[in-house]
Structure formats: C-alpha cells, structure tokens
Amino acid sequence: MTKSIGIPELAGVATYAQAARIGYSVEENVKRLLRIHWTERRLMQTMWAHLPVWEVKCALALDQWYCAEHCDWLRRRVKEMRHPTPPLDQPPNSELDAFLEEVLRAQNPPELVAGIYGVAFPALREAYFNHIQHSNPLVDHPTRRFMRFALLEVAEAIEWGEKALAALTRDETVAAAVWEWRDHLQLYLESAKGIAGDPKISVQEGDGRRGTRIRPLEAPLPPPRASEPFTPDFEPQRDERFHGLYNFEFPPHVVYSAPDVPADERNLALLSKRTLEMDVPEAMASFLFERKDQPWQFYLDYSRQLWDEARHAMMGTVAFESRGVDWTQIPLNVGFSLRLNGHATAQERQILLYAIEQSLMPGETGKRFEYETAVAAGDELSVHFHDYDWADEVLHAQIGRSALKREGITRDEAIRKGQEIHERTWQALEQYKSREPQVNWWPGFVKKVLGKESAVANKSLPEARIVGE
Structure with a gap:
C-alpha cells in the first residue's frame, strides 16, 4: 500500500477502501435515475393540478419547483451517461406510473398532502438515500453530489407535510379516511417495487394508533381511481378565514x-x-x-x-x-x-x-x-x-x-x-x-x-x- 503523508486521499470524497467498493453499473444507475426522474416529474404535475387551501398552496408552489430542479439535474446526468439519451418524457415503468396516477387522484387537501408528503416523498427519500449508500462514491460522484441536495429538500418537505397532515386530520373521520387512502397508495407503490425498483420481501408499518403489522408484498391491488381520464378543477379555493372572494373591487x-x-x-x-x-x-x-x-x-x-x-x-x-x-x-x-x-x-x-x-x-x-x-x-x-x-x-x-x-x-x-x-x-x-x-x-x-x-x-x-x- 502507498505510504500516506497525512493528507486525506481522493479529494476527501471517499477512502481508498470505500472507493474500491463495486456500486451500480452505468446501466443500472440510469434505470434508477429514469424512475426517480419520472416520479419527480409526475409529482410536479400533480402539484399543478390542485389548488387547495392557502398554506398548502404555498408548500406546493415551493415543492413543484424543487421537483423541477431535481428533474433537471437528473435529465442532465442521464444524458451524460447514455447516448443516445433514453426517453425522458414517457414512463419507464407502467406500475410506477400507475402509482403516480393514483396520487394525482386525491379528492381533497388531506388526501393530497397524505399522498405527496406521506407516501410519495418518503419513498423518494428512500430512493435517494439508497442510491447514495450503494453507488460508488468516486466513479458516481456527480450523481451522489446532486442527490445529497435533493435529499435535503425532500426531507424538509416531508417534515412540513407531517405537521400539515396533523393539522388537516384532527377530525377522526377525516383521519380514518386519510389512512385508508395511504394504504391504497402504498399497495400501488409496493406493486411498482418502490420508486427506484428495489424489491422488498415485506413492508413493515407502525404507528401509535394502529400498532405494527407485516403486509405481504403481493397483496392484491384495490380498484384504481385512475379508471377515467383526469379532469382538474382549476377554480381557485380559499378556506373559511377568507371573505370577499367575488368582490372584484380592489382599489x-x-x-x-x-x-x-x-x-x-x-x-x-x-x-x-x-x-x-x-x-x-x-x-x-x-x-x-x-x-x-x-x-x-x-x-x-x-x-x-x-x-x-x-x-x-x-x-x-x-x-x-x-x-x-x-x-x-x-x-x-x-x-x-x-x-x-x-x-x-x-x-x-x-x-x-x-x-x-x-x-x-x-x-x-x-x-x-x-x-x-x-x-x-x-x-x-x-x-x-x-x-x-x-x-x-x-x-x-x-x-x-x-x-x-x-x-x-x-x-x-x-x-x-x-x-x-x-x-x-x-x-x-x-x-x-x-x-x-x-x-x-x-x-x-x-x-x-x-x-x-x-x-x-x-x-x-x-x-x-x-x-x-
């Protein structure tokens, strides 16, 4: 082994031992990036398709831009690694797209927040984290670098979503409906093998209200909401705090x-x-x-x-x-x-x-x-x-x-x-x-x-x- 003079090796991005680990091949890397890219893009579109209450609107405005920025990074990285560039404007996996179609079908603000911030973003966080952990830190440094930024922004979004969902589900009936919706989406997510296509033997879930359970990966899918073309409702919404929505006098x-x-x-x-x-x-x-x-x-x-x-x-x-x-x-x-x-x-x-x-x-x-x-x-x-x-x-x-x-x-x-x-x-x-x-x-x-x-x-x-x- 080469004698060290005390200066950290490899520009500090990894040790020699870490850089000697075999990570994802270029082919596997690109497959994962295409799935992550498609998820970010579809979530961005989902945020455009809904005009909920004020504070949720604020968060969607921020996070749709984060999704766009992440998409742009991912698109550029895919183009760097593969020529000709694989299709970026079509779904890389039908099961993943089916999951994202279901997220789009949220019928109210609690479902929207639960679907994006309670199911999709946590799965996206897992995909970014796993990629950073398993990709070679030297040969795939450009991917890992932008993923660290994306992981930070997704984590911040999830933290906001948890607080928002707690406020939106104070009513027990609403909370029960939201948990049912999350279960519905989770089944579609599992059918897609997660965001990046990582197979799992089982999914363990737990919380203070329902205890812990193990659910088989092959559980049958419930009937999809995405059985008809999606029609957005673009009439602006405000909650009960606001008044004068149709008073068009604005001096x-x-x-x-x-x-x-x-x-x-x-x-x-x-x-x-x-x-x-x-x-x-x-x-x-x-x-x-x-x-x-x-x-x-x-x-x-x-x-x-x-x-x-x-x-x-x-x-x-x-x-x-x-x-x-x-x-x-x-x-x-x-x-x-x-x-x-x-x-x-x-x-x-x-x-x-x-x-x-x-x-x-x-x-x-x-x-x-x-x-x-x-x-x-x-x-x-x-x-x-x-x-x-x-x-x-x-x-x-x-x-x-x-x-x-x-x-x-x-x-x-x-x-x-x-x-x-x-x-x-x-x-x-x-x-x-x-x-x-x-x-x-x-x-x-x-x-x-x-x-x-x-x-x-x-x-x-x-x-x-x-x-x-």
Missing part, C-alpha cells in the same frame, strides 16, 4: 400609483397587491398542467416563476403579520385566476401573464416606482421585499419573452393580445358578481391600519388598465 390596483396619495397609503396598497398575488400561481399552475407539448425548458422556467409569484404573496402576508394585521380580512378576490382559468385558453393565460410582466418594466410606473414608493414611505421591510420583487419580475419578463419567442409570438403581438384577453375575461367576471356585494373596502382598511382617513375616500377611482400583479 390598491389604482391607489399604489395615484399621484395625490401619500406614500404610506400607496405603500399599504402595494403590500395589499403583493398579498393578492396568490392568484397568479393559481393561473400559472393551470397552463403548466394543460400545456403538455412544450419543451422541458418551458416547465423548468415557469416552475421557478410560479414559486416566485407565491413568494411575493407570502411577502405581503409577512408584512401584515409584522404590523399585527390579520391579512385574511383583506378581500383577496380570486378574479384573476378565476377569469383566466375559466375563460381563456392555456396559451392565452401565458400571453396575458407576459403582457402584465412587460407592463411592470417601465421605471415611472413599474417595479422601480414600487421600490421607490416603499423607500418614500420609510418602510424598511417593504423596501427589502420590493427590492427582491423587482429583481424577480425582470427575470419573469425574460422567461415569458423566451417562451413566446419559441412559439413565434413577438413582444408587441403578445402585449396587444394580452390587452384583448384582459378585456374579454374581465367582462366574464360579471357572471360572478352576484355571489358577493361589490363594495369599496379600502377607506375602512386604511383607517384601521394607518389610523387616518384615506386620501381617496369618497372619490371615484379609474379602472386599472391590466388587473393582475
């Missing part, structure tokens, strides 16, 4: 840029607009799910933007929480996602989103103006948030421009079409206005939060040119 769209309104009130309008932005990822999720024929870059880019838009809504909630304001009492109407998801094609939703992004670029009315408004108001937290919001929106404009360019749609054409789509879908909201009174709530809100009369009280406000972010 902040105009107040934030009104020249005769003081900076503190305009800043309050901006924070209200940020909080309203949750309906943007709701619209994005629908066109991401429905546009199934796009190149991979389309899904990767827009998954990031979807997470950014959800973060912007969260920024608004943080700002109000820091002021001690119950932000669920703001009439956060669902008009944007409602009119687009129900009254525009998937491509039209994408075009309008780009048109809005472009409208935010001019310095005198766009994101620079919003940032300067927060500065003028002396609100350090708002300044911090709008600094990053501005940077995000520049990226989003680039994403939209690149996506539409691939389809032969120019910037000017998109802006013209976007205005047409806005006007047509805005008229479609008339049919929903009878669900709630259309009232101007802004003066009362300003009085409550700022302790003074609104500068636009008793004034008629013009209609916003494009109503969105």
Whole structure:
C-alpha cells in the first residue's frame, strides 16, 4: 500500500477502501435515475393540478419547483451517461406510473398532502438515500453530489407535510379516511417495487394508533381511481378565514400609483397587491398542467416563476403579520385566476401573464416606482421585499419573452393580445358578481391600519388598465 503523508486521499470524497467498493453499473444507475426522474416529474404535475387551501398552496408552489430542479439535474446526468439519451418524457415503468396516477387522484387537501408528503416523498427519500449508500462514491460522484441536495429538500418537505397532515386530520373521520387512502397508495407503490425498483420481501408499518403489522408484498391491488381520464378543477379555493372572494373591487390596483396619495397609503396598497398575488400561481399552475407539448425548458422556467409569484404573496402576508394585521380580512378576490382559468385558453393565460410582466418594466410606473414608493414611505421591510420583487419580475419578463419567442409570438403581438384577453375575461367576471356585494373596502382598511382617513375616500377611482400583479 502507498505510504500516506497525512493528507486525506481522493479529494476527501471517499477512502481508498470505500472507493474500491463495486456500486451500480452505468446501466443500472440510469434505470434508477429514469424512475426517480419520472416520479419527480409526475409529482410536479400533480402539484399543478390542485389548488387547495392557502398554506398548502404555498408548500406546493415551493415543492413543484424543487421537483423541477431535481428533474433537471437528473435529465442532465442521464444524458451524460447514455447516448443516445433514453426517453425522458414517457414512463419507464407502467406500475410506477400507475402509482403516480393514483396520487394525482386525491379528492381533497388531506388526501393530497397524505399522498405527496406521506407516501410519495418518503419513498423518494428512500430512493435517494439508497442510491447514495450503494453507488460508488468516486466513479458516481456527480450523481451522489446532486442527490445529497435533493435529499435535503425532500426531507424538509416531508417534515412540513407531517405537521400539515396533523393539522388537516384532527377530525377522526377525516383521519380514518386519510389512512385508508395511504394504504391504497402504498399497495400501488409496493406493486411498482418502490420508486427506484428495489424489491422488498415485506413492508413493515407502525404507528401509535394502529400498532405494527407485516403486509405481504403481493397483496392484491384495490380498484384504481385512475379508471377515467383526469379532469382538474382549476377554480381557485380559499378556506373559511377568507371573505370577499367575488368582490372584484380592489382599489390598491389604482391607489399604489395615484399621484395625490401619500406614500404610506400607496405603500399599504402595494403590500395589499403583493398579498393578492396568490392568484397568479393559481393561473400559472393551470397552463403548466394543460400545456403538455412544450419543451422541458418551458416547465423548468415557469416552475421557478410560479414559486416566485407565491413568494411575493407570502411577502405581503409577512408584512401584515409584522404590523399585527390579520391579512385574511383583506378581500383577496380570486378574479384573476378565476377569469383566466375559466375563460381563456392555456396559451392565452401565458400571453396575458407576459403582457402584465412587460407592463411592470417601465421605471415611472413599474417595479422601480414600487421600490421607490416603499423607500418614500420609510418602510424598511417593504423596501427589502420590493427590492427582491423587482429583481424577480425582470427575470419573469425574460422567461415569458423566451417562451413566446419559441412559439413565434413577438413582444408587441403578445402585449396587444394580452390587452384583448384582459378585456374579454374581465367582462366574464360579471357572471360572478352576484355571489358577493361589490363594495369599496379600502377607506375602512386604511383607517384601521394607518389610523387616518384615506386620501381617496369618497372619490371615484379609474379602472386599472391590466388587473393582475
């Protein structure tokens, strides 16, 4: 053996003994990566297909982006190891796809969280962990490196899911139904031999409520829910804390840029607009799910933007929480996602989103103006948030421009079409206005939060040119 001079060998990635272990062959490695990739991709699509309660929406927005990032890493690694590249846009295993089809069929938020965070993600964590443990640490270092990042993110998602599921299943009847759903999914997962195709002799499960049991691997599969084509419901949802979902009067769209309104009130309008932005990822999720024929870059880019838009809504909630304001009492109407998801094609939703992004670029009315408004108001937290919001929106404009360019749609054409789509879908909201009174709530809100009369009280406000972010 070579004499050591005390410096760790092999760049510290392994000892000589560890690196001498025979791990997965390239063929076996690629087979496993294809299955893991398909799982991440289908879970990403499942998260787009459901628009549940607010806090679950926030987590899905984050984790669909994590799934997209993991998919991208996996795709690149597969391409490095195999030429020609094996198919990446079709299921590598029918039993695995059957399991993922069942996860998609969740019928309510508890089932959705249980399926993704209680069954699929733990199985994915096991697949990543096993790969790291059994692959050679030297020859397969590139795979192991990104899997360590993926494992961390999946573990964080599972931790959130456990807490969320505990909150969603306080009712014993709901809890029992969720356990039945988890058992259903577990059988399909076992039939697929797990995410990566690892055979098991048996599956041992245990918890404080049901004790421990051993279930044979070959247990018969229950009838699938995926017996008919899946039809998503893209009507936005809110829980009982919210009100004013169909009150489409939203003065902040105009107040934030009104020249005769003081900076503190305009800043309050901006924070209200940020909080309203949750309906943007709701619209994005629908066109991401429905546009199934796009190149991979389309899904990767827009998954990031979807997470950014959800973060912007969260920024608004943080700002109000820091002021001690119950932000669920703001009439956060669902008009944007409602009119687009129900009254525009998937491509039209994408075009309008780009048109809005472009409208935010001019310095005198766009994101620079919003940032300067927060500065003028002396609100350090708002300044911090709008600094990053501005940077995000520049990226989003680039994403939209690149996506539409691939389809032969120019910037000017998109802006013209976007205005047409806005006007047509805005008229479609008339049919929903009878669900709630259309009232101007802004003066009362300003009085409550700022302790003074609104500068636009008793004034008629013009209609916003494009109503969105």
